[in-house]
Amino acid sequence: MATLDQTDCKILRILQKNARIPNKTLAERVGLAESTCLMRVRRLREEGIIEGTRTVVDAEALGIGVQAMVAVQLRSHSRATVEQFQQAAVQRPEVVVCYHLGGRTDFLLHVTVRDPAHLRDLILSAFTARDEVQQVETSLIYDQQHTDAWPIYPEARRS
Numbered sequence: 053m054a055t056l057d058q059t060d061c062k063i064l065r066i067l068q069k070n071a072r073i074p075n076k077t078l079a080e081r082v083g084l085a086e087s088t089c090l091m092r093v094r095r096l097r098e099e100g101i102i103e104g105t106r107t108v109v110d111a112e113a114l115g116i117g118v119q120a121m122v123a124v125q126l127r128s129h130s131r132a133t134v135e136q137f138q139q140a141a142v143q144r145p146e147v148v149v150c151y152h153l154g155g156r157t158d159f160l161l162h163v164t165v166r167d168p169a170h171l172r173d174l175i176l177s178a179f180t181a182r183d184e185v186q187q188v189e190t191s192l193i194y195d196q197q198h199t200d201a202w203p204i205y206p207e208a209r210r211s
Contacts, residue, residue, distance in 0.1 A: 056101070059084065061204045063092055064101070068201030071105035116164040118171050119193040124159040124179060127186040134158070137184050146174050162193075 056064075062082045066073060079089035096102045111119065124141075126133060134152065141150045141161055149162040165171045171190070179188050 056204070060092060060096065060101075063089070063096065064204055065201055067093070067102065111164060115166055117167050118165050119196070120163050120165070120171055121191045121193060122159075122161040122163055122175065122179065123157040123189040123191070124161065124185055125156065125187040126158045126184050128184065129158070133184045137182065140178070140182065144174070144178055146170075146178075157189075 059082055063078065066078055066081055075090050075093070076086055078093070079086045082089060084092070093102070124137070126137060137159065138150060138152060141147050141159065144163075146163045146165055147161050148164055151160040152158065153160055163171070163174060165174055175188055175190060179185055
């Protein structure tokens with residue numbers, strides 16, 4: 053396992069804000085030769101530190117009029133039940149993030165739908181109709197703000 057040095061951390065901070073930054077610009081910002089910078093980014097990808105890139109899209113342009121967080125409580129917590137629900141949830145196109153939690157809520161799902169009727173139909177057909185689901189609570193998302201990047205704690209990197 054390689055450790056992250058200050059330069060790696062600088063590279064990661066910049067790439068999290070703009071994954072499409074040209075290597076030349078990235079190298080200038082972190083104070084490296086272009087070839088060295090490219091090798092470092094390749095190493096970060098090969099080691100799985102950089103897992104990919106993402107595209108941010110305009111929800112309204114995709115026909116998404118309502119977003120919600122759906123808290124799901126299961127009747128039982130066997131591995132099979134948890135895995136069965138999780139697989140079913142992530143296969144739904146409306147579910148953009150599925151969190152498996154500890155505590156009263158077993159799953160927290162970020163869902164995106166066209167309108168309130170679509171949300172109601174999703175909740176009734178995809179969640180409350182399932183035998184393993186005990187309770188569902190839906191909270192509408194009025195607005196969301198994302199931070200630019202994850203914090204980086206190089207000294208705490210696990211093996």
